[in-house]
Amino acid sequence: MHQQGVTVKVPASTANMGPGFDSIGMAFQLYTVIRMELASKTTIRAHGDHLALLATDKSNLIYQVAAHLYQSANLPIPELLIEVNSEIPLTRGLGSSAAAVVGALVAANILAGKPYTTDELFSMAARWEGHPDNVGASFFGGVIVSSMPEDKTALVPYVRFPIPDSLRILAVIPDYWLSTDKARSALPETYSKQDAVFTIGHSSLLVAALAQNRLDLLAHAMQDKIHQPYRASLIPGLTEILENAVSHGALGVALSGAGPTSICFYETDEQRDSLSAFLTNVMADNQIAFQLLDLVPDTIGIQIA
Ligand SMILES: Nc1ncnc2c1ncn2[C@@H]1O[C@H](COP(=O)(O)OP(=O)(O)OP(=O)(O)O)[C@@H](O)[C@H]1O
Numbered sequence: 001m002h003q004q005g006v007t008v009k010v011p012a013s014t015a016n017m018g019p020g021f022d023s024i025g026m027a028f029q030l031y032t033v034i035r036m037e038l039a040s041k042t043t044i045r046a047h048g049d050h051l052a053l054l055a056t057d058k059s060n061l062i063y064q065v066a067a068h069l070y071q072s073a074n075l076p077i078p079e080l081l082i083e084v085n086s087e088i089p090l091t092r093g094l095g096s097s098a099a100a101v102v103g104a105l106v107a108a109n110i111l112a113g114k115p116y117t118t119d120e121l122f123s124m125a126a127r128w129e130g131h132p133d134n135v136g137a138s139f140f141g142g143v144i145v146s147s148m149p150e151d152k153t154a155l156v157p158y159v160r161f162p163i164p165d166s167l168r169i170l171a172v173i174p175d176y177w178l179s180t181d182k183a184r185s186a187l188p189e190t191y192s193k194q195d196a197v198f199t200i201g202h203s204s205l206l207v208a209a210l211a212q213n214r215l216d217l218l219a220h221a222m223q224d225k226i227h228q229p230y231r232a233s234l235i236p237g238l239t240e241i242l243e244n245a246v247s248h249g250a251l252g253v254a255l256s257g258a259g260p261t262s263i264c265f266y267e268t269d270e271q272r273d274s275l276s277a278f279l280t281n282v283m284a285d286n287q288i289a290f291q292l293l294d295l296v297p298d299t300i301g302i303q304i305a
Protein backbone atom coordinates (compact mmCIF):
# COMPACT_ATOMS: atom_id res chain seq x y z
CA MET A 1 0.00 0.00 0.00
CA HIS A 2 1.27 3.52 -0.82
CA GLN A 3 2.14 5.93 1.97
CA GLN A 4 -0.55 8.61 2.56
CA GLY A 5 1.77 11.26 4.05
CA VAL A 6 5.46 12.09 4.32
CA THR A 7 7.69 14.78 5.86
CA VAL A 8 11.03 15.79 4.36
CA LYS A 9 13.74 18.14 5.65
CA VAL A 10 15.95 19.71 2.98
CA PRO A 11 19.12 21.79 3.45
CA ALA A 12 19.90 25.19 1.94
CA SER A 13 22.88 25.50 -0.37
CA THR A 14 25.34 27.79 -2.07
CA ALA A 15 26.09 27.42 -5.77
CA ASN A 16 29.10 28.23 -7.94
CA MET A 17 31.64 29.03 -5.18
CA GLY A 18 33.07 31.54 -7.66
CA PRO A 19 34.23 29.84 -10.86
CA GLY A 20 32.14 26.64 -10.63
CA PHE A 21 29.21 28.30 -12.40
CA ASP A 22 26.21 25.95 -12.60
CA SER A 23 28.32 22.99 -11.45
CA ILE A 24 29.55 23.22 -7.82
CA GLY A 25 27.24 23.28 -4.77
CA MET A 26 27.64 23.06 -1.00
CA ALA A 27 24.89 22.33 1.56
CA PHE A 28 24.20 24.23 4.81
CA GLN A 29 22.37 23.43 8.05
CA LEU A 30 19.44 25.74 7.32
CA TYR A 31 16.31 23.85 6.36
CA THR A 32 13.01 23.77 4.52
CA VAL A 33 10.58 21.22 5.98
CA ILE A 34 7.73 19.97 3.81
CA ARG A 35 4.81 17.78 4.91
CA MET A 36 2.89 16.32 1.96
CA GLU A 37 -0.29 14.21 2.22
CA LEU A 38 -2.79 12.83 -0.25
CA ALA A 39 -6.05 14.78 0.25
CA SER A 40 -9.54 15.26 -1.20
CA LYS A 41 -8.89 18.96 -1.93
CA THR A 42 -5.56 20.75 -2.38
CA THR A 43 -4.58 22.95 0.56
CA ILE A 44 -1.21 24.67 0.89
CA ARG A 45 -0.09 26.19 4.17
CA ALA A 46 3.18 28.16 4.24
CA HIS A 47 4.48 28.95 7.72
CA GLY A 48 7.16 31.39 8.84
CA ASP A 49 8.24 34.90 7.86
CA HIS A 50 10.25 33.84 4.80
CA LEU A 51 7.24 32.26 3.11
CA ALA A 52 4.62 34.92 3.87
CA LEU A 53 4.22 36.00 0.22
CA LEU A 54 4.20 32.55 -1.38
CA ALA A 55 1.27 31.40 -3.51
CA THR A 56 -0.99 28.98 -1.64
CA ASP A 57 -2.93 27.74 -4.67
CA LYS A 58 -1.87 25.18 -7.27
CA SER A 59 0.62 27.65 -8.76
CA ASN A 60 2.83 27.05 -5.68
CA LEU A 61 6.22 25.68 -6.72
CA ILE A 62 5.96 22.63 -4.44
CA TYR A 63 2.57 21.63 -5.86
CA GLN A 64 3.75 22.26 -9.44
CA VAL A 65 6.82 20.04 -8.96
CA ALA A 66 4.79 17.28 -7.29
CA ALA A 67 2.27 17.40 -10.16
CA HIS A 68 5.15 17.22 -12.65
CA LEU A 69 6.41 14.01 -11.03
CA TYR A 70 2.99 12.35 -11.19
CA GLN A 71 2.51 13.47 -14.81
CA SER A 72 5.99 12.21 -15.82
CA ALA A 73 5.17 8.83 -14.25
CA ASN A 74 1.85 8.72 -16.18
CA LEU A 75 -0.08 8.75 -12.90
CA PRO A 76 -3.20 10.87 -12.19
CA ILE A 77 -2.25 14.10 -10.42
CA PRO A 78 -3.67 13.93 -6.87
CA GLU A 79 -5.06 16.63 -4.61
CA LEU A 80 -2.48 17.34 -1.90
CA LEU A 81 -2.21 18.83 1.56
CA ILE A 82 1.14 20.63 1.66
CA GLU A 83 2.57 22.26 4.79
CA VAL A 84 5.87 24.07 4.36
CA ASN A 85 8.10 25.82 6.85
CA SER A 86 11.45 27.31 5.90
CA GLU A 87 14.49 28.85 7.59
CA ILE A 88 15.99 29.64 4.17
CA PRO A 89 15.66 33.28 3.15
CA LEU A 90 13.85 33.46 -0.19
CA THR A 91 15.44 34.77 -3.39
CA ARG A 92 18.75 35.56 -1.71
CA GLY A 93 21.09 33.02 -3.34
CA LEU A 94 20.85 30.32 -0.67
CA GLY A 95 18.98 27.77 -2.76
CA SER A 96 15.43 28.25 -1.43
CA SER A 97 13.86 27.16 -4.73
CA ALA A 98 16.20 24.16 -5.06
CA ALA A 99 15.30 22.98 -1.54
CA ALA A 100 11.59 23.29 -2.40
CA VAL A 101 12.06 21.38 -5.69
CA VAL A 102 14.11 18.57 -4.12
CA GLY A 103 11.69 18.27 -1.19
CA ALA A 104 8.66 18.24 -3.47
CA LEU A 105 10.12 15.55 -5.77
CA VAL A 106 11.24 13.25 -2.96
CA ALA A 107 7.95 13.61 -1.06
CA ALA A 108 5.78 13.14 -4.17
CA ASN A 109 7.86 10.14 -5.26
CA ILE A 110 7.15 8.43 -1.93
CA LEU A 111 3.41 9.18 -2.16
CA ALA A 112 3.39 7.90 -5.76
CA GLY A 113 4.87 4.53 -4.72
CA LYS A 114 8.51 5.33 -5.64
CA PRO A 115 8.36 5.23 -9.46
CA TYR A 116 11.79 6.92 -9.62
CA THR A 117 15.25 6.11 -8.22
CA THR A 118 17.29 8.71 -6.32
CA ASP A 119 19.51 9.39 -9.34
CA GLU A 120 16.44 9.85 -11.56
CA LEU A 121 14.95 12.26 -9.01
CA PHE A 122 18.20 14.24 -8.87
CA SER A 123 18.25 14.47 -12.69
CA MET A 124 14.60 15.60 -12.68
CA ALA A 125 15.42 18.26 -10.06
CA ALA A 126 18.44 19.49 -12.04
CA ARG A 127 16.35 19.78 -15.23
CA TRP A 128 13.55 21.60 -13.39
CA GLU A 129 16.04 24.15 -11.98
CA GLY A 130 18.10 24.23 -15.19
CA HIS A 131 21.36 23.49 -13.36
CA PRO A 132 22.45 20.80 -10.90
CA ASP A 133 24.50 22.79 -8.34
CA ASN A 134 21.94 23.78 -5.66
CA VAL A 135 19.72 20.73 -6.09
CA GLY A 136 22.73 18.39 -5.84
CA ALA A 137 23.81 19.91 -2.54
CA SER A 138 20.24 19.85 -1.19
CA PHE A 139 19.84 16.23 -2.23
CA PHE A 140 23.11 14.76 -1.04
CA GLY A 141 24.74 17.24 1.38
CA GLY A 142 28.49 18.03 1.37
CA VAL A 143 30.06 19.38 -1.79
CA ILE A 144 28.56 18.27 -5.10
CA VAL A 145 30.21 18.67 -8.49
CA SER A 146 27.96 17.99 -11.45
CA SER A 147 27.41 18.95 -15.07
CA MET A 148 24.33 18.78 -17.33
CA PRO A 149 24.63 16.31 -20.24
CA GLU A 150 23.58 17.50 -23.70
CA ASP A 151 21.35 14.41 -24.00
CA LYS A 152 18.20 15.58 -22.25
CA THR A 153 17.17 12.00 -21.46
CA ALA A 154 20.47 10.96 -19.81
CA LEU A 155 20.99 10.81 -16.07
CA VAL A 156 22.85 13.88 -14.75
CA PRO A 157 26.25 12.68 -13.44
CA TYR A 158 27.58 13.97 -10.12
CA VAL A 159 30.37 13.41 -7.61
CA ARG A 160 29.91 14.09 -3.90
CA PHE A 161 32.73 14.65 -1.47
CA PRO A 162 32.93 15.79 2.16
CA ILE A 163 33.47 19.41 3.14
CA PRO A 164 36.87 20.04 4.82
CA ASP A 165 36.24 19.81 8.61
CA SER A 166 37.77 23.11 9.64
CA LEU A 167 35.88 25.20 7.08
CA ARG A 168 33.53 27.80 8.56
CA ILE A 169 31.28 30.16 6.63
CA LEU A 170 30.07 33.70 7.23
CA ALA A 171 27.28 34.89 4.93
CA VAL A 172 26.26 38.50 4.39
CA ILE A 173 22.61 38.52 3.34
CA PRO A 174 21.36 41.86 1.96
CA ASP A 175 17.82 42.79 2.84
CA TYR A 176 16.42 42.76 -0.71
CA TRP A 177 15.35 40.13 -3.24
CA LEU A 178 17.25 39.32 -6.40
CA SER A 179 15.61 36.63 -8.49
CA THR A 180 17.79 34.06 -10.21
CA ASP A 181 16.11 34.96 -13.52
CA LYS A 182 17.13 38.61 -13.19
CA ALA A 183 20.69 37.74 -12.11
CA ARG A 184 21.04 35.32 -15.04
CA SER A 185 19.79 37.87 -17.55
CA ALA A 186 22.73 40.11 -16.58
CA LEU A 187 25.17 37.58 -18.08
CA PRO A 188 26.52 37.91 -21.64
CA GLU A 189 25.80 35.38 -24.40
CA THR A 190 29.48 34.89 -25.26
CA TYR A 191 32.83 35.09 -23.45
CA SER A 192 36.40 35.73 -24.53
CA LYS A 193 38.76 32.77 -24.73
CA GLN A 194 40.86 34.46 -22.05
CA ASP A 195 37.98 34.63 -19.53
CA ALA A 196 36.83 31.09 -20.34
CA VAL A 197 40.34 29.67 -19.87
CA PHE A 198 40.82 31.66 -16.65
CA THR A 199 37.57 30.37 -15.14
CA ILE A 200 37.97 26.73 -16.25
CA GLY A 201 41.43 26.65 -14.66
CA HIS A 202 40.27 28.20 -11.42
CA SER A 203 37.22 25.93 -11.18
CA SER A 204 39.36 22.82 -11.69
CA LEU A 205 41.81 24.02 -9.06
CA LEU A 206 38.95 24.76 -6.65
CA VAL A 207 37.58 21.22 -6.88
CA ALA A 208 41.05 19.72 -6.38
CA ALA A 209 41.74 22.07 -3.45
CA LEU A 210 38.45 21.17 -1.71
CA ALA A 211 39.00 17.45 -2.30
CA GLN A 212 42.47 17.59 -0.73
CA ASN A 213 41.80 20.08 2.10
CA ARG A 214 44.09 22.68 0.48
CA LEU A 215 42.29 25.64 2.05
CA ASP A 216 45.39 27.77 1.40
CA LEU A 217 44.43 27.68 -2.31
CA LEU A 218 40.84 28.92 -1.91
CA ALA A 219 41.56 32.65 -2.24
CA HIS A 220 43.19 32.07 -5.62
CA ALA A 221 40.96 29.24 -6.83
CA MET A 222 37.62 30.98 -6.10
CA GLN A 223 38.21 33.78 -8.61
CA ASP A 224 35.78 33.90 -11.50
CA LYS A 225 35.28 35.85 -14.73
CA ILE A 226 32.06 34.22 -15.93
CA HIS A 227 29.29 35.59 -13.71
CA GLN A 228 30.37 37.62 -10.68
CA PRO A 229 31.77 40.64 -12.61
CA TYR A 230 28.48 40.95 -14.53
CA ARG A 231 26.25 40.56 -11.49
CA ALA A 232 28.17 43.20 -9.52
CA SER A 233 26.11 45.99 -11.08
CA LEU A 234 22.98 44.49 -9.44
CA ILE A 235 24.60 44.07 -6.01
CA PRO A 236 25.99 47.17 -4.27
CA GLY A 237 29.18 46.34 -2.33
CA LEU A 238 29.86 43.03 -4.12
CA THR A 239 32.99 44.21 -5.96
CA GLU A 240 34.50 45.51 -2.74
CA ILE A 241 33.66 42.30 -0.88
CA LEU A 242 35.17 40.11 -3.62
CA GLU A 243 38.30 42.25 -3.89
CA ASN A 244 39.02 42.84 -0.20
CA ALA A 245 37.51 40.05 1.97
CA VAL A 246 40.72 38.01 1.71
CA SER A 247 42.78 40.84 3.22
CA HIS A 248 40.23 40.93 6.08
CA GLY A 249 40.51 37.27 7.06
CA ALA A 250 38.67 35.28 4.39
CA LEU A 251 40.26 32.11 3.04
CA GLY A 252 38.04 32.55 0.00
CA VAL A 253 34.98 34.59 -0.99
CA ALA A 254 32.18 34.28 -3.54
CA LEU A 255 28.76 35.49 -4.49
CA SER A 256 26.36 32.77 -3.27
CA GLY A 257 24.46 31.37 -6.24
CA ALA A 258 22.79 34.17 -8.18
CA GLY A 259 23.12 36.51 -5.16
CA PRO A 260 22.65 38.90 -3.52
CA THR A 261 24.20 36.96 -0.57
CA SER A 262 27.99 36.65 -0.43
CA ILE A 263 29.82 33.92 1.50
CA CYS A 264 33.25 34.08 3.10
CA PHE A 265 35.18 30.98 4.18
CA TYR A 266 37.39 31.17 7.25
CA GLU A 267 38.82 28.97 10.04
CA THR A 268 39.51 31.01 13.21
CA ASP A 269 37.57 33.34 15.52
CA GLU A 270 40.06 36.12 14.75
CA GLN A 271 39.32 35.77 11.03
CA ARG A 272 35.58 35.85 11.73
CA ASP A 273 35.85 39.02 13.84
CA SER A 274 37.87 40.78 11.18
CA LEU A 275 35.46 39.67 8.42
CA SER A 276 32.41 40.68 10.39
CA ALA A 277 33.76 44.22 10.89
CA PHE A 278 34.76 44.47 7.21
CA LEU A 279 31.40 43.25 5.86
CA THR A 280 29.48 45.52 8.23
CA ASN A 281 31.48 48.53 7.00
CA VAL A 282 30.94 47.69 3.32
CA MET A 283 27.20 47.32 3.77
CA ALA A 284 26.99 50.53 5.83
CA ASP A 285 28.99 52.43 3.17
CA ASN A 286 26.50 51.23 0.57
CA GLN A 287 23.50 51.95 2.85
CA ILE A 288 22.19 48.40 2.48
CA ALA A 289 20.34 46.72 5.36
CA PHE A 290 21.70 43.21 5.86
CA GLN A 291 22.10 40.22 8.15
CA LEU A 292 25.31 38.33 8.97
CA LEU A 293 24.71 34.60 9.31
CA ASP A 294 27.11 31.88 10.48
CA LEU A 295 26.48 28.88 8.27
CA VAL A 296 27.43 25.32 9.20
CA PRO A 297 27.88 22.77 6.40
CA ASP A 298 25.25 20.02 6.08
CA THR A 299 26.76 16.63 5.34
CA ILE A 300 23.55 14.59 5.11
CA GLY A 301 21.32 16.09 2.43
CA ILE A 302 17.58 15.44 2.37
CA GLN A 303 16.15 13.61 5.41
CA ILE A 304 12.86 11.73 5.31
CA ALA A 305 10.86 11.54 8.54
N1 LIG B 1 9.59 26.81 0.27
C1 LIG B 1 9.11 27.24 -0.89
N2 LIG B 1 7.86 26.92 -1.27
C2 LIG B 1 7.37 27.31 -2.46
N3 LIG B 1 8.06 28.08 -3.34
C3 LIG B 1 9.30 28.44 -3.02
C4 LIG B 1 9.90 28.04 -1.78
N4 LIG B 1 11.14 28.55 -1.73
C5 LIG B 1 11.33 29.23 -2.88
N5 LIG B 1 10.22 29.18 -3.65
C6 LIG B 1 10.02 29.81 -4.96
O1 LIG B 1 11.31 30.06 -5.54
C7 LIG B 1 11.50 31.47 -5.77
C8 LIG B 1 12.92 31.86 -5.48
O2 LIG B 1 13.76 31.22 -6.40
P1 LIG B 1 15.13 31.88 -6.88
O3 LIG B 1 15.82 30.85 -7.70
O4 LIG B 1 14.86 33.21 -7.51
O5 LIG B 1 15.92 32.18 -5.52
P2 LIG B 1 16.77 31.23 -4.57
O6 LIG B 1 16.49 29.80 -4.93
O7 LIG B 1 16.49 31.63 -3.17
O8 LIG B 1 18.24 31.65 -4.94
P3 LIG B 1 19.44 30.88 -5.70
O9 LIG B 1 18.83 29.97 -6.73
O10 LIG B 1 20.30 31.96 -6.31
O11 LIG B 1 20.18 30.14 -4.64
C9 LIG B 1 10.51 32.14 -4.84
O12 LIG B 1 10.13 33.40 -5.33
C10 LIG B 1 9.33 31.15 -4.83
O13 LIG B 1 8.53 31.32 -5.96
Ligand SMILES: N[C@@H](CCO)C(=O)O
Pocket residue numbers: 015016021022023131133134180183184227257258
Ligand atom coordinates in the same frame (compact mmCIF):
# COMPACT_ATOMS: atom_id res chain seq x y z
N1 LIG C 1 24.26 28.52 -10.76
C1 LIG C 1 23.08 29.32 -10.62
C2 LIG C 1 22.62 29.25 -9.19
C3 LIG C 1 21.38 30.06 -8.92
O1 LIG C 1 20.23 29.28 -8.98
C4 LIG C 1 23.38 30.76 -11.00
O2 LIG C 1 24.43 31.25 -10.59
O3 LIG C 1 22.59 31.38 -11.71
